Amino acid sequence: MTDVPLPFPHHGHxxxxxxxxxxxxxxxxxxxxxxxxxxxxxxxxxxxxVLRRDPRPRTFTRCVFTEANLRGAHLAGAVFTDCSATxxxxxxxxxxxxxxxxxxxxxxxxxxxxxxxxxxxxxDLANTKWGGALLAxxxxxxxxxxxxxxxxxxxxxxxxxxCNLAVANLxxxxLRGAHLxxxxxxxxxxGGADFRDATLEDCRLAEANLRAANFTxxxxxxxxxxxxxxxxxxxxxxxxxxxxQAAQICDALGLNVLG
Numbered sequence: 001m002t003d004v005p006l007p008f009p010h011h012g013h014x015x016x017x018x019x020x021x022x023x024x025x026x027x028x029x030x031x032x033x034x035x036x037x038x039x040x041x042x043x044x045x046x047x048x049x050v051l052r053r054d055p056r057p058r059t060f061t062r063c064v065f066t067e068a069n070l071r072g073a074h075l076a077g078a079v080f081t082d083c084s085a086t087x088x089x090x091x092x093x094x095x096x097x098x099x100x101x102x103x104x105x106x107x108x109x110x111x112x113x114x115x116x117x118x119x120x121x122x123x124d125l126a127n128t129k130w131g132g133a134l135l136a137x138x139x140x141x142x143x144x145x146x147x148x149x150x151x152x153x154x155x156x157x158x159x160x161x162x163c164n165l166a167v168a169n170l171x172x173x174x175l176r177g178a179h180l181x182x183x184x185x186x187x188x189x190x191g192g193a194d195f196r197d198a199t200l201e202d203c204r205l206a207e208a209n210l211r212a213a214n215f216t217x218x219x220x221x222x223x224x225x226x227x228x229x230x231x232x233x234x235x236x237x238x239x240x241x242x243x244x245q246a247a248q249i250c251d252a253l254g255l256n257v258l259g
Contacts, residue, residue, distance in 0.1 A: 047065075052072070076095065080099065126147055153173075165185055166188060171192055179198070180201065186206055186208065197216075200219065206227070
């Protein structure tokens with residue numbers, strides 16, 4: 001009887017058995033080989049090397065990036081639709097011209113990221129951190145941004161519309177000349193913020209910290225300023241207000257206005 005040698009797998013020099021990512025269907029393999037991904041779970045994975053090797057714009061639909069490492073990742077022009085990136089780390093990532101539609105990135109870090117012309121629509125961005133991020137011409141529309149930190153961001157032209165920024169830290173934020181519609185700044189820290197020549201329409205500033213904020217030339221006639229005490233009214237020095245708002249200030253001063 002002749003012994004038949006058992007076949008052994010070929011390990012040529014041109015093949016890495018472990019692969020740079022993993023077997024077909026593995027999340028990293030999919031990321032490395034496709035630009036259009038749906039329903040892929042990247043939870044807790046380090047995606048940096050794959051995205052640096054291949055910086056092509058990608059489209060993500062219903063993908064999960066919970067606690068994923070995306071520090072310095074190349075995501076310029078990427079589209080995220082109904083994705084979840086809770087507590088993900090985008091520190092220093094390239095996100096210029098990226099689009100985020102729906103979904104959540106609550107608690108994510110965007111510190112020092114390049115987010116020029118970024119567009120976020122109807123996304124949950126609560127408790128996100130944007131310190132040092134480039135937000136030139138970035139747009140946030142209909143986003144939940146409760147507790148977000150936008151201090152120290154770079155660039156001009158940040159646009160906000162119908163966003164909830166309650167208890168957010170916006171210390172020193174520049175919104176000069178902006179047209180703000182439907183923004184809730186309740187209990188937000190707006191210390192030193194620049195609202196010069198801005199228009200606030202259907203915005204709520206009640207109970208916000210306005211210490212050293214500059215409202216020179218700002219149109220506040222369509223804003224809810226809360227209870228206008230003498231101290232609070234003084235923080236809006238130089239702004240344009242409505243007759244009703246002026247009457248509140250007069251009441252706070254104990255003045256009677258006769259027609």
